Amino acid sequence: MKAPTQLLKMLKLHRTPFEILLRNIFDVLEPLDASFAFPTVAAVAQMRPSLVKKIVQEGHEVASHGYNHVRYPHLSLEERECDLARSLEIFHKIGIDIRGFRAPYDNYTDDMPQLLEKYNIVWDGGFGYRPEHREKNRFFRVALNERDSNVTYIPLSIWSDDRMIDTLGMQPTQVTEQLKREVQEVEKTGGVLMFDLHPIRIGQPEYVQCLRETAEFARGRGAWIPTPYEAVTYWNKHKKWKGDAKFCLLLTGDIDNWVFSDYLRRQIWRWIG
Numbered sequence: 001m002k003a004p005t006q007l008l009k010m011l012k013l014h015r016t017p018f019e020i021l022l023r024n025i026f027d028v029l030e031p032l033d034a035s036f037a038f039p040t041v042a043a044v045a046q047m048r049p050s051l052v053k054k055i056v057q058e059g060h061e062v063a064s065h066g067y068n069h070v071r072y073p074h075l076s077l078e079e080r081e082c083d084l085a086r087s088l089e090i091f092h093k094i095g096i097d098i099r100g101f102r103a104p105y106d107n108y109t110d111d112m113p114q115l116l117e118k119y120n121i122v123w124d125g126g127f128g129y130r131p132e133h134r135e136k137n138r139f140f141r142v143a144l145n146e147r148d149s150n151v152t153y154i155p156l157s158i159w160s161d162d163r164m165i166d167t168l169g170m171q172p173t174q175v176t177e178q179l180k181r182e183v184q185e186v187e188k189t190g191g192v193l194m195f196d197l198h199p200i201r202i203g204q205p206e207y208v209q210c211l212r213e214t215a216e217f218a219r220g221r222g223a224w225i226p227t228p229y230e231a232v233t234y235w236n237k238h239k240k241w242k243g244d245a246k247f248c249l250l251l252t253g254d255i256d257n258w259v260f261s262d263y264l265r266r267q268i269w270r271w272i273g
Contacts, residue, residue, distance in 0.1 A: 007264070009166060013200050014260035019051065021203030026058050028212035029251075034225035038199065039065035039102040039125065040255040042087035048258055049094045056096060061227035063100030063125065064088060069256050071107045081115055088119060099229045102126035102196075102254065106156065113142045116151045123232045125194055125252055128155035137191030139235060152232045154194050154250065157182055161201040161253070172210050179214040187221050187247050192231065194250040202253055215251070222246030 025036055038055055040062055045052045055062050066072070067087040072080050084101070091098045099122040103112065106129040116124055128136065136155040141148040159178055164170040170178065179195065186193035202211050215225060224231070224245035231250060234242050241248050257263045 006166070010200075010263050011260050013204065014263065016204060018048075018199070018255075018258045021199045022051070022055065024203045024205065024208040025199060025211065025253075026060070028208055029215060029225075030058075032212075032215045032219050032225070034215045034219070034249075034251065035060050035227045035230070037061040037063055037100060037125070037228050037250070037252040038255050039063040039100065039252065041065045041069050041104070041257070042067045042090040044069075044255060044257055044262060045094060046090050047262075051258070052091075052094060052096060061100065061229055062091070062096050062098070063102060063123075063228070063252075064091065064098045064121075065102055065254050065256070066104050069104045071105055072103050072112065073107050073109050077109075077111065077115075080109070080112070081118075084115060084119060099123060100125060102252075104254075104256075106196075113144060113149055113151065117144060117149055121151050123152045123154060123228050125154045125156055125196075125228060125250075127153050128194070129158075134158060137186055137189045137193070139192060139232060152236060154192065154228060154232070156194050156196060160196045161198050161207070165201050165207070172206055175207065176210040176213045179210065180217050183214065183218045183221065183223070183249065186249070187223070190247050192235075192248040192250060194228070194252060197251065197253040199253045199255060211251070215249070218249045223249045225249045225251060228252065 029036060040052060052062055064087045067083045088098055101116060101121045102125045106126040108127050133155050139152045139154060159182055164175050164178060182193060201207055222245055224241045224243060228250050231248050
């Protein structure tokens with residue numbers, strides 16, 4: 001009964017129009033001079049290009065989340081490259097320069113770094129979810145043919161919205177407490193912390209305050225909260241955080257679909273595939 005239960009949860013979440021979800025996020029972050037990055041499925045982006053453009057106009061970042069929301073390890077190398085290349089082409093047609101990438105489901109093959117390198121991706125925010133990278137608190141590069149990658153990889157926290165809300169059943173106050181605990185830990189190291197907080201949940205009225213309170217808490221403790229592209233380019237050049245910030249907090253959240261019918265269609269393909 002897991003699938004029907006999750007479907008009902010997603011149906012309820014999608015009752016809030018995505019424009020409202022995004023506006024809620026924009027409104028709580030603007031007074032804090034904090035940014036957000038939205039890895040977005042390109043096939044979804046092309047359905048509503050004006051909404052994707054609005055993200056950039058508001059000072060936030062759009063990254064590639066592939067063309068289709070598929071598990072890359074289930075694809076051949078040629079299919080993976082086609083999916084990535086097609087996503088970049090779609091965003092280019094929309095008028096958005098893509099610098100970042102996160103694979104759907106945070107699922108990567110060992111050869112994905114070569115592919116990201118080929119397409120001049122600047123930062124990746126999903127490869128760092130692998131168990132061997134999760135505990136890192138610094139940007140890192142991977143070895144490619146006896147040299148370091150040009151792509152900068154960012155460790156990704158295991159404390160995502162879907163884990164906290166859907167899997168663990170946390171209430172808003174509990175979500176805020178957990179996010180704050182992670183902020184306190186990275187503050188001790190002076191490093192970087194990236195969250196994946198899907199707008200479909202964190203943009204809801206009952207959860208967007210978790211985002212606000214976490215960002216306020218981090219700012220109060222000396223955090224810089226830029227887009228990943230800003231953070232990576234500044235760190236790689238200066239080897240410190242902008243404004244001599246104590247640490248860096250990166251707020252991100254994947255856009256997998258705009259409406260419930262998109263989500264349902266994807267689930268049906270998964271079930272019959």
